[in-house]
Amino acid sequence: MEKLPETTDPVRTFLGRRAVFALTHLVCPLCTTGLVGYLIWLGADAARTPLSPLGLYLWPALLCASAVAALGTGGLFRASRGAGVFLLSGLLLLAFCLIFLFSFVHDAWRDIPDFAVGTLEIYLLFGMSLPTGMASLWWLSSCPIVGEKRLGADMAATIAAYVMLVLFGSCFLRLGAFISLGELPTLLVCVAIALAFFALLFHTLWLAALGHRALKTRFPAYGFCLRVLTVAGLPLLGLRLNSHIPFPADFQNIWCYLLVAFCALTLLPPTCERRFVRLQYFVRWAAFPFTLYFFLVFLPFLPCAALAILALGAGFLMLAPTFLLWTHVHALQESAKAIASRKTKVLLALAGLSLLPLAIVAATERDRAIVRPLVEAVGRPDFTSGRDALPMDEAAARRAAKKLFDCEFGHTIPLLSLYRERRIFDGLHPSQEVIDALEARFGLSTDENPSGDVFGALTRPAGTSRRRWQSTTPSQNKVAAVEVRNAGTRTPTLAFTLEKSPSPNCQFSAPLHLADGVWITGMRLKLPKDGEWKSATRRDRRVATWVYENIVSSSRDPALLTLDSSTEGRLKVFPLDEPREVEIDLLMPTPEWCDVPLVLGDTEVRLPGIPEPPAFEDERKAVAICFVGADATKPLPNADLYVCGGPEIAVTAEPPAEPPYAKEAVNAKRAHQFARGYAYAHGLRIARVDYAGDGWSRRMQSEAPRRPLPLLEPDDPWQLGAQAWQLAEEMGHRKDKSRLFVSPIRQLAERCRVLTSAEALIVVETEQQERALAAKDALSRNADLAFDITQAETPHATNCSAPEFLLVLLFALALLLRRILRLPSR
Amino acid sequence: MSSSTSPPPPSFEMTRGLLAALGLRLLLWALPDAAIIPLFCCAPAWLAAAWFNVPLETPDLAWQAGDATFVMARSCSGETFCALAAAVLIAGRRWRWAWAAYPLTLAVNTLRVIAACACAPFIEGTRLAAAAHLGLGILFFLGALLALSFLNFWRPHHGKTARND
Helix, strand or coil, X not given: CCCCCCCXXXXXXXXXXXXXXXXXXXXXXXXXHHHHHHHHHHHCCCCCCCCHHHHHHHHHHHHHHHHHHHHHHHHHXXXXXXXXXXXXXXXXXXXXXXXXXXXXXXXXXXXXCCCCCCHHHHHHHHHHHHHHHHHHHHHHHHCHHHCCCCHHHHHHHHHHHHHHHHHHHHHHHHHHCCCCCCCHHHHHHHHHHHHHHHHHHHXXXXXXXXXXXXXXXXXXXXXXXXXXXXXXXXXXXXXXXXXXXXXXXXCCCHHHHHHHHHHHHHHCCCCCCCCCHHHHHHHHHHHHHHHHHHHHHHHHHCCCHHHHHHHCHHHHHHHHHHHHHHHHHHHHHHHHHCCCCHHHHHHHHHHHHHHHHHHHHHHHHHHHHHHHHHHHHHHCCCHHHCCCCCCCCHHHHHHHHHHHHHHHHCCCCCCHHHHHHHHHHCCCEECHHHHHHHHHHHCCCCCCCCCCCHHHHHCCCCCXXXXXXXXXXXXXXXXXEEEEECCCCCCCEXXXXXXXXXXCCCEEEEEEECCCCCEEXXXXXXXXXXXXXXXXXXXXXXXXXXXXXXXXHCCCCCEEEEECCCCEEEEEECCCCCCEEEEEEEECCCHHHHHCCXXXXXXXXXXXXXXXXXXXXXXXXXXXXXXXXXXXXXXCCCCCCEEECCCCCCCCCXXXXXXXXXXXXXXXXXXXXXXXXXXXXXXXXEECCCCCCCCECCCEEECCCCEEECXXXXXXXXXXXXXXXXXXXXXXXXXXXXXXXXXXXXXXXHHHCCCCCCEEEEECCCHHHHHHHHHHHHHHHHCCCCEEHXXXXXXXXXXCCHHHHHHHHHHHHHHHHHHHHCCCCC | CCCCCCCCCHHHHXXXXXXXXXXXXXXHHHCCHHHHHHHHHHHHHHHHHHHHCCCCECCCCEEEECCEEEECCHHHCCHHHHHHHHHXXXXXXXXXXXXXXXXXXXXXXXXXXXXXXXXXXXXXXXXXXXXXXXXXXXXXXXXXXXXXXXXXHEECCCCEEHXXX
């Protein structure tokens, strides 16, 4: 057998012993052959695969090839001369073919039981075949044509021996079957695989280095050709491949190509000696952020590059950013040597480094300056300027809309897109109404890139917009029992017992039908853990829905009650792993609606009649609320009696003409002209304008901050009436008649204590969920109507060490920069 | 007379490194979740969510990518790697650089998390999912340890590893 080189490495000395060497380089390949035979035996009954006609020839061929490889490996080590490169390369290829073949068998033949084709066997095969490949590489390195062995080869052979020792131990533990050590065998195998991978990597790098040295010596233009390939060829090929396989993101942007060209122009020319050396140094630093960005983007996938190369030959392009960075750093070092002054080098470096980031910041700020006004204008139209008025000209608005659509529906690239979205939209997203309005106005499309984003599934479910996550919790609507408490009063309580669901992670979701004029004032949920009753809080509907869906995903106890109109709503309760009890409080203004059943899912509830007479019914029996609230210092020259909430109007009032209400009054008139009713609250006076068409919207202006707030949906005049009724009751007991103009809808609803369609009743279980709910609610109060607060991040509840890590990263970059710049002066 | 400048034998270095690893691991094991998660989990989760441009839900440190939800738990913190990395530096007599094990852990764990999330859609549901996830993690951590070990034992003035001296 071949004598191994002399070495003082005790490990290699041990591995060089004949018995050990024979074990690692002869027995293992034979085991490989055995495993292939095992595969064939397993596949004999599963000949339904597409390969079955060919299998009769393929499998024996593979068996023979494996046997030849196994025996040949042993014989090769007896040879006194180096073996043929092609034979050894073939052996290496065969070893990898076996790996993928077994993986194919593993997944293609599903009727093979798991114990027969388990995970461990795959890696055993991988490990067993690897020494064959290792041996091939060893002999490649020892061939006279490639020179003497170097460190890489030593490490490869050593590590391969480690691999076999580990695998034998794993195999022994596995075959023992009497000793259960949990994940240990798999862990050992994975370690072996990783070691083998690195061995391959090191040896490949060594081979590449040898080739590089040989070519550099023989071909003078080799260096320049390599540089062209590294700074221009590989990046452009990578971008070209990216157009077909957008991994890890779609970089098909004109700027990427331009920056690649710019980078190539800065790096290809030789380093200037005296003239233009500073300029060259500056532009090389200016291109460095681009190089660094792509290196960082591909850095997580660098260890997978070898697998990508095997799976997809062009996968070596994943290494292009690394090669580019290497070349760029060398070019910077060369340029730095030509500049004497260290201060000059530092200043030029800082100036160059900041060029591209500042350009990105400036472009983002420019986009923010044009997109936000457009979104706000579309979200809150100002009728005083005309129905289709925009704060910019049509062309600028179209460009802004396109940028918005690119931001929302276009391709995202790591990190930079996050910064742009955060800066332009403050972490929010435009609401669907704004998107629809822009889409209709400018004819823009929200479709995804037709070329397809193969890896788009990384950020959103397939076939959905990137703005929405879809929850697919199973649901049922079976009510086991219902009880009416406080019957015969104006405030009954319905107590539902929901049936337990046989399937896990199931929610109760059922439509709720109310009679006209019945309002919901509260809800309680019984928590199964301790039997405690938890009261619901009234929150913004978007906020409550978002929090509910997020809690459902973490399998906690929430309940959500929403109203779509004055008579239709939905109740959701999660989870249903046992019978759940929920109570809903009602407010019955008159007894006439008691005859109309309340329906939850398939369950009907008839409420008993109320003996008390109605409190606010007028002589015409219409549900109307009379309310007076006047400012003693500034009486309005109008009737003090306002009527709302009813199908007929008793008195209408003209809006005041004095500022600052004049604009709102004009807006109201203009809105009415466009078939949109408008009502406003001023000094708690609710005036209603004749509504035309089939609906009207109401907006309530608040003084601080001055912006409109959402009000009720058009189809619930009773709810508005209920609010006004409650306010009337309160005002009747107040002695001071000071203005209460500043009254956001939420506070108004809080006083009225009834559920509106703009809000929801939600029960949450834990304090953390309460905090998240409050934080999201606060965000909804301060966020612009034009933006979707459900897409915003939940504020951090725990300390995040991200800023500290960034400081460490910056410190490391500073050290690197200092290292690069610290070069001997001439 | 024996030389006082002779380097310690490899077995001593290995023992020192193993003891350091064991001590650090026990120390980290003793710390509660409230200390480990902010120290080791927040940064990789934040950076991974930023890389994929998705919101990070706190305090669960969860983010949704596609149809899968990823949660950064204590088991993903990389505490063992941190202890091993510090041990490698201590074994190589570079005591002053032992602090670098912490940022290195954050960096390597971030890369591992990003790669795991990127590969998850392709391996989830297969019989190899668990082993592939484990193998990917070992690839990153073991690779970082090997690189660290190589750098640690590299002596610039000789251009060889300590073993070949």
